[in-house]
Amino acid sequence: MTKDAEFKLAVVVDDDEDILVAARLLLRGLFREVVTLSRPDDAVALLAQRQPDVLLLDANFARGATDAAEGLGLLARLLAADPQLIVVMITAHAGVNVAVEAMKRGATDFVSKPWSNERLISTMRTAAALSGSRRTVAPPRGSAAVNAQASGETPLIGSAPSMARVHSLIARAGPTDANVLVLGDNGTGKELVARDLHRHSLRAGKPMITVDLGAISTELIDSELFGHMKGAFTDARADRIGRIQAADGGTLFLDEIGNLPLALQPKLLTVLEQRVVTPVGANRAVAVNIRVIAATNMTPEMLRDPRHFRQDLLFRLNTVEIDLPTLRERRGDIPSLIDHYLALYASRYKREVPALTAGALDALVAHDWPGNVRALRHAIERAVILSSDQPLTPADFALAPATRHIASEAVVSGRTEDLNLDRVERRLVEEALRKHAYNISAAAGELGLSRAALYRRMEKHGL
Template structure:
């Protein structure tokens, strides 16, 4: 328990400190009330004992009321106990109406003072527990409804075995794989089977965060820290306290931000923008990227020391084209999912359709397969889906194949670039529609446009 005592009587301060330090972790004393804002900005206190009258006004209590309002304005959940030498009931009632928790009369009995402080500390702890629960509830991802990792192929079974091994540990995990392979799904599975499963799972798309807002998003900020900071904001690290923080697309993080992230992971503490308060963090870190992160290190685009910090364990997710036999299983799952969503009977897949889907390269991986099946189910009135219901895939496959022959390359980057260009042409440059067609998020598509100079 940390207690702050503000009184202009040095004897009172010393006597209170001598007694309370036997029962408290820390007792801070201050005779000048004008230092209260500074003290509150430097640390948080479980209980604040505040004198009702100071030297400028020894009887009316106006100074005490003034500083009580200032404290609650700066720290709304502060627990303040007023101190007064005058048994004025009206002043005590007014202090309680203004937000004080309790009051004590001086000279006090030590037992009465201790009982009051301990009672106030319990209230303070309950406030903190409620606030923590509210934050957790607001940002808790219900991982059980976040989907399952489906498949019977050897490649995906190896991934499931890795998840089972690392989940119960607190090791940092780096998930590698192409877009659409299910990296966030794996991160959620690790959290679901971890010892932190009852706490928050907080996901952050690092590629979608503006460079100017990086620290604010991750570490939080105080009101007035910058132009648009109109209220305090809790950062993602603090929201994930005692739970799991998932940093997706970490390979896109600029070097300057890599250094700041490394410092936080090394020191296990954050400082919100505009504050001097240091907040300890207790999280399980999972990161993911679709980049060749080791190549990025070799090229100087990613810090090697940060890579060492985040990849205690690496999990490589196979692309869909390497998951032989999983497409029929996934297709059945997605058709059932969207049939339920759209209140439709679940269509079947003809043998010809299954063969077609198994031969299609799916550069967008599982995400592209899911999108294709949803679209086919919506557009088709048949009880059995045929290859013609996937005409958009057939057209893309033919175009890609012909262009690949023409350029004498089957390089996946070239194929991806071609598909992106065709999607943009099809929707006249509309990013949202092109991204949906490709099974990508807008942020992911923007990154590819920059990558390929489109």
């Protein structure tokens, strides 16, 4: 087990022992734990006990099989057991048709045998980052939100006037094919809005393909979005379908759209205007039928600055614009969210649902929550894990208002007397984020970090 790895758990399911050994050795620097399984049934059993960041699944198990029937069947069983599971499919060389079918059935991505080590690591890193995002905003199984979701209602929790406007826009825009731009701070639930829009659409029976542009290296975005042909560049050993083509007939969700390089924005504009996509190295365009939902934490001012974002592309993306409120702007929803996450984590950790003191509830409602629902969720999870049989008090939630005040003062005054490493790190991350209007790529570059490393620090400090 590697303590310093970026992510917690990867599971690899393949009947080839050589593949399992190679994957375990390659991924152990990225994941703290890599579990390898050779029997499909063992993967289903594992999900009852563990929650992987990513599951890497072979398409064929029976000797000589090439139709991927067993792998696709197992994919369906795994997603039935955990609808939020992130699955990357392993296909045979040039198995593009199998890859497309797997993604239509819920797989997040695929890699082809024999794989490029760099491509596998990049794919698994992107998938793991998506897993963290999806589980942050997804409602727990068995919750009222899931019941609402199953009946076609929106699973977003909140009845404040600002959330009522969000519900109304989802209900009206969902059934159309209009492109939607979702704006909001980190942790407000932009992916959840995207999933509700897809669920309300006429494309609900088709795939929703998610691309987290903040988690993909700039050099790989072109290939990830548009696909590539064999030999288009070094390590392009087989044709690869892009996420845009994989979403054909369904919805393409472009998260962190503000991280799309200016050089690639005209190419996406062509897709939206002409409904065709041209893979890297291809001579012919391929027709696609997609609905695009994009999301960003960039401010409207930055989005409307042509130095950061093409205005003709913005015009195509924001036919409908949904602006998610911060948690401090809808404090009246905090008690409902608290009840929701207390029940979720008590169930997950096999505890009784803890009670709150009046002081704890008041403190949670009064807190500013710079990390929004994500930060509230993490605070409640920690409190449940460490809870005893006594009601939870403000101290159980580690809100640390004094820390926040010290960091803010230090940014304004430039003082450096406070040498506490955690507070200094938080101050520097906050300062970089504000300086670059929460553009993750720019802030990460300023700090000398990768985007994934910056996301981890934002999670750590509730930003």
